[in-house]
Amino acid sequence: MFCPHKNSYLQLVCEMNPRVINKAVDQAMERKEFDPHTAAQRLESMQPSLYAPHVDITRAALGFGRLGLRLINRQLHSPDHLTQLQALHSVLDQMQISENALYLISIHLVYRLIDLMRNRNPVIREKVCMILTLTASYHQGREKIMTRPIIIKELLWLIVRDRKEIRYAAAHTLKTLSEHRCALPMLLEDDTIIETLLKMVTNDHKGIVNSHLRTIANLTDWNQERPLKANAFQIMLKLFEDEDPKIVCGAMGCMTQLCKHDVGKKLADDNDLTFVLRPFLVSNEVEVRISAVTLMQYTTHTTRSKWRAKECCEELTKNLVSLCHGQARPMMQLSAMQVLINLCDCPDIRSHMKWHWERRIKSIPIRTHEDWDGTSETTSYGYETGHNYRTMCIEKIETIKNEYGDNPEVVNVHSYLRRLKEVRERLLYAINWKSYKD
Template structure:
């Protein structure tokens, strides 16, 4: 008999094909063979990559032709086929092909985005979900974002799906909108769509947690570009209400949105009216480190006005003690940087500056800052940076956001050395602020 696992024959000469004998024995033993083309999940992907809505009679593991340039043109043409099954097959094929950057750019040049507009409101929910997933991938390219945002109808259809469709499609549409809002030019085009901010603010109150997180990230990007419209739509009050949410991820997202709102003069006035500095005090002792980082980042802007500094003087001892203790967390450079900046803002008040000089100057001098070999440039320090040294970029760390610069042409790029040098400069600025005198001896 032939052993397929060892690729060898158990006997040298046999009058019958050994594979026939193997099949007869397996059938007699009722042994089931594993067929990768028929087993679930399809194409042997991870379960998490499978859509929640499955297309009937579609096997994406077997294609009718090779996907060269001619094949891409044919499947692009099949999107408008009168046969719904052909449309489903074309969408599944395009979804696989846009994962390859070269094919994605070629499909963008074929104006596949415009062809998908008519399918966004199709009767089949599988088509609607798949169209949103394809648009999300296309929106990760500059050419794709330009093509999508050039038609305001695409944005209107996305908002219609977000507001009225089933949960799976609402999530896919929200993911597409978040991807589009990453670019500043695209954010400007999104804000031209009437009622987009108001609808998103209504959705974040009574929506599922995963969809709310996507909406909050979209709102953060839109508010960063133009905070006036969200302020007029009462975004400040909505975000303040989300502070009491039980999910720490939603609280962090609301604080990040509030940070963008407080960059505007009206946002600073509202922060003084609602006394945000006192509202944020309990979050400085939160068990979630992400909430503490977001709370201190928001406090950087709530402590800029004179009114907030004199208000903080009422809890000077407690507030400064907590902020100085958070500065002594060397495995969280973003938290150190933000805490020291808040203390610099508070040192503009003479009484707080005197308190810092008397009680905390020695503690500030003892703040330890990590070197570049101990930190891998992400918001949370893991063992990967210590184990792999400078090869940490080859590791896959899910759920960790890479720190990015706020301004400049390369806003998504971070240099670990310059960031740590900036922390040293801020520490020196804090010591200078503590020892600053408003008169000349």
């Protein structure tokens, strides 16, 4: 019998087609059930970009028991091309189930997948990257992948030379690996990974570039010197002019990591980055405003940038105070207040803040823990409405993490909101601070 919940057949071997059994049972019970997997009723968005001949991509061909999983793993190297394709699609189905995924990882599925990354069939190359992405989401899977550094060279080869569907799948795999700090040293062992990704972000499709920017930001967080030597600063500055807000946000994320280095701060002063970011503070896109004010935290550290900001003191402080009152977005509030604290080192800006904005800063609203779940995605239901309904947030969302330490942990919502209150008090203290000379 076919089990629709696990997309697999309950038995490994059957004398007759299980679909015939299912159809006979449904006829006997006079059941009329909607089947979304039929060719006539399948949505166009469910169709794959690369098709496998004579393979039903919506149904697994083998059983999901331990014996069946071993056979699937073995058939990945079958001389029969059709059997190999069916086994690959079945593995992709079974990787959705955590128990079966861990078992496949334990029987060295990763090593077989690496052998298939240069296969002549584009369907196989794409599905291998998709399976490796799922594998990299497990700790055991990352351990297996880290024992074979050759996978990085294979992924870069696909990213540079293959068709766009496979480039996207490979970029997503590399991004998933870079999100885990334990894999970053292995990624940076490749001497060309930074240069290759920087070359691809200038002339690739938007979705692929977005994945590359996330990967570069994660790699730069570990080591800022290599991207700076590869001229990453000028490349990211050029991407600020892109029309896609996701690309702009990704470039600002990379620039934030670059400006953590002393050379990056000097380049920010030379290119007057604080003035470049001014229009983005009033952008119509919420993500762009958050990324811009987060980057401005690092561009306002130097004395030169603070005195340069004094030239547009009235406009800049007005926009930042307005961002501080964005109650629905605690990340934006925290970054905007930190920028104002940095600027208050300049006596003229501090005096301006004292006489014009102190009363409004005292009234900055801070959300309660019931209204916020500690996520940074502005597309979730909670950000759109200003309230947190956990059952409505169905997409994968990124939790806010610390930016310091060797092992950054997820920040507790209560401690993050308490930190907001502490930063507000620090901002009021900075506004009222007086030099000993006064």
